[in-house]
Amino acid sequence: MEEIIKEVVIDEQEEYTINMGPQHPSTHGVLRLVVSLKGEIVKNIEPHIGYIHRGIEKMCESITYPQIIHLTDRMDYLSAAINNEAVCLAVEKALEVEIPDRIKIIRTIISELTRIQSHQLFWASYGMDMGGQTCFFYGLRDREKVLDIFEETTGGRMIVSYNCPGGLMYDIHPNFQKRVKEFIKYFRGVLWEYDAILSGNVIFRERTIGIGRLKLEDAISYGITGPSGRASGFSCDIRKQEPYSAYDRVKFNEVLYTEGDTYHRYLARIEEMRESMNIIDQLIDNIPEGPYFVKMKPVIKLPEGEYFQRVETARGELDVFIKSDGNKNPYRVKFRSPNFVNLGVLNHISKDFKIADLIAIAGSLDFVIPDIDR
């Protein structure tokens, strides 16, 4: 007994713990990491989550399907429109509604714009995590233009609530196509600055290349999806694997790297912005005329059964599982949120790196805390 106590005491002298968060500048929200340190070397990380738990899954059980949409906005608030789409697709699949091309294409464009703005914010905040605060403002400056497009069409900037079961809440704004084209042109013109300030910078490369390497088999066994998984070579893009909406009719590359380090997780997101712009390029001129929603029954009741839908959000794979007992409320809703799963690998890949690297690694996994806690 005495020996055990002695050991603990020695441990405490060698390793000490610090609390990163819930009010730490680089946890991007209320994530709390209890970090055991030896000097500056990270020995163990224990994420404590739940500071912004709102019980979205439980709340979904007591509201109707159209009402669920506005809660999904508030999970991963940076890919709000994609979350909306996931639930809508699941409900439409259950009701076997045929969705016209117009809706599919508009949904795809909005999703890709969402992906771009999310990665812009990633770039901005990642620059800030690394100490280059100017990146933050350049990123937000460009993101503002996407948000303006959203605001004009959907009425919301981040929380768009744009999709609804059976279509869209509103038709696209007459200016939509013009503005999107303007934005693509503008953004192609400033994307080189992102490389000049951060990607090419020797300090940034030194700090990220080879740091927090995630092997392919680990990525698969931990279930790391999205750009973080693809940087390790895990081909997990739902847009390619199980195309939904209009992804089956566009050509784009799945950004894949094999290195799996922090730098390539970062680079995957930058490249994805380019791919997203290519997708929008292919679709923006081909929006067919037609209605923007399919007439649904005033009260949507799903037939009894279990329904499942996968979508690719900006951070990885979002799965929606709905179990219906035939009522207007779902019996059970489960979201498989990418951030929650990605958080699990943090301890594995940032062991034996320094505190500064922990910030770099955590930043490169691109957490959105409300999506972890739901």
Added chain:
Amino acid sequence: MNSIIQYFKEIIQGVGSLLKGMRVTNRYFFSPGKIVTQKYPNNRKDLVMFERFKGEVVMPHNESNEHKCTGCGICEINCPNGTIEVISKTIITEDGKKKRVIDKHIYRLGMCTFCALCVKTCPSNALAFSQEFEHAVFNRALLIKTLNKPGSQLMKGVE
């Protein structure tokens, strides 16, 4: 020898990449035309929001203080948060019929999540979003609003 060449190559490449970044920031420093800041409270007068902007839910009234709300309560049913409460009353019209009209259409701004379900599902288009976005008040009770103006009536022809 190779390692020495590598050493100097690294230095030159590194300094080059740093200068590249500094060129961007330096250019922005000397181009004040690219400033994107809006001086918000000063530009309040000519600040135009997008027409679909979801500021707060309002009930448009026409000049003779008439609205379109029939008091059906669909908005109340569709609201996911219990933001809306429709209190209706029964009146006897001139031709002796009993009719249900709204007494109060209560909107709790503090609970609203701006999902737009009420505006979209209203069968008589009685609700709309306004462009007002300065919602801050000192008293929470001020966030509970009555949308129909006092003395207002149902517009003719809306059932």
Added chain:
Amino acid sequence: MLLNTISNALSTLSEPWWKIFYDFSSLTQAIDEGLRSSLSPFWAVTIEMLIIGVVFLLFYALIGLFLVIAERKVCAFIQNRLGPNRIGPYGLFQTIADLVKLLFKELIPIKNADGFLFNLAPYIVIIVNFMVLAALPYGKGLHAIDFNIGIFYVIAVSSMSVIGVLLAGWSSNSKYSLIGAMRSGAQIVSYELSIGLAIITVVVLAGSMQLSEIVEAQRTGWFIFKGHVPAFLAFIIYIIAGTAETNRGPFDMAEAESELTAGYHTEYSGIKFAFFYLAEYINMFIVAAVAATLFLGGWMPFHVGNWEGFNRIMDFIPPFFWFFGKTFFVIYLIMLFKWTFPRLRIDQLLTLEWKYLLPINLVNVLIMAFLVLMGWHF
């Protein structure tokens, strides 16, 4: 009485008042003579010291406040923003308002902190700043104390500010503070070497450590041009090491906002925090001023060989403004570094120093000594 002597001294000046800006020595001499004629030597010296002290106190506050607003404006323009624009014209009085706010803020006592050391730390940082400021030549005849080992004194004293940082981190009883302070210690100890060697390169060229003589030696051309490539390399190394020594980005490991919240001054509040904050900016000013003095000719105007007309025009700008112009140019460079580059990691910081700056610096000193020996400089 004191005012009388000063006004008498001023009235004895033979030249028009604006000539003062070209040469302050006549003014200072007149004050000195005036005081000595009416007072015993002891009191005259005491009063002179008092005047200098008050002037430096004012200068410290002014330059600190100005640099804070300048930094905020510079970073705002770099980031496509307007920066502070509410208080005063173009927000110029923002820092004064901030200072007033910080003065009124509560000084939060830290549980289990070492009270004495906790309070001592900002004091040390500030005192070190003052000591360095006194030894800098601001203009012709505007030089509080001209040591014959001036530049040695400057680097010796300025490196002491790390003690304040270490004390702050140690006494705060906070792990974040401690990590920040330890980083700062490692950083400053290693970068002292580079600063010292870069300065030695100039000392070799100037043949003197006295700041006034170093400036005087640049009458025919600034050292950065005179000393060819080695002087230019020394300038770059000095700027890098100087940025590191002031704990500014990209070397702000001691503060490292995104890693350690605020590093060594996490636990400080109110005016004690303001001291650290001001000291950081004064440090930047000192580094820039030393760079201007050593490499860019101090208060010497820009002269080109034998272009008489051009040189005459350059002479027309008072030396005082030359000095501050050069200093602010260097400060702008340092600010541009901070607002462009991401932060280094602590081991990379040391790698940069020991594997890149130091070897290059040593060879650089050697080349410079060779150049001077052969008389190959201008």
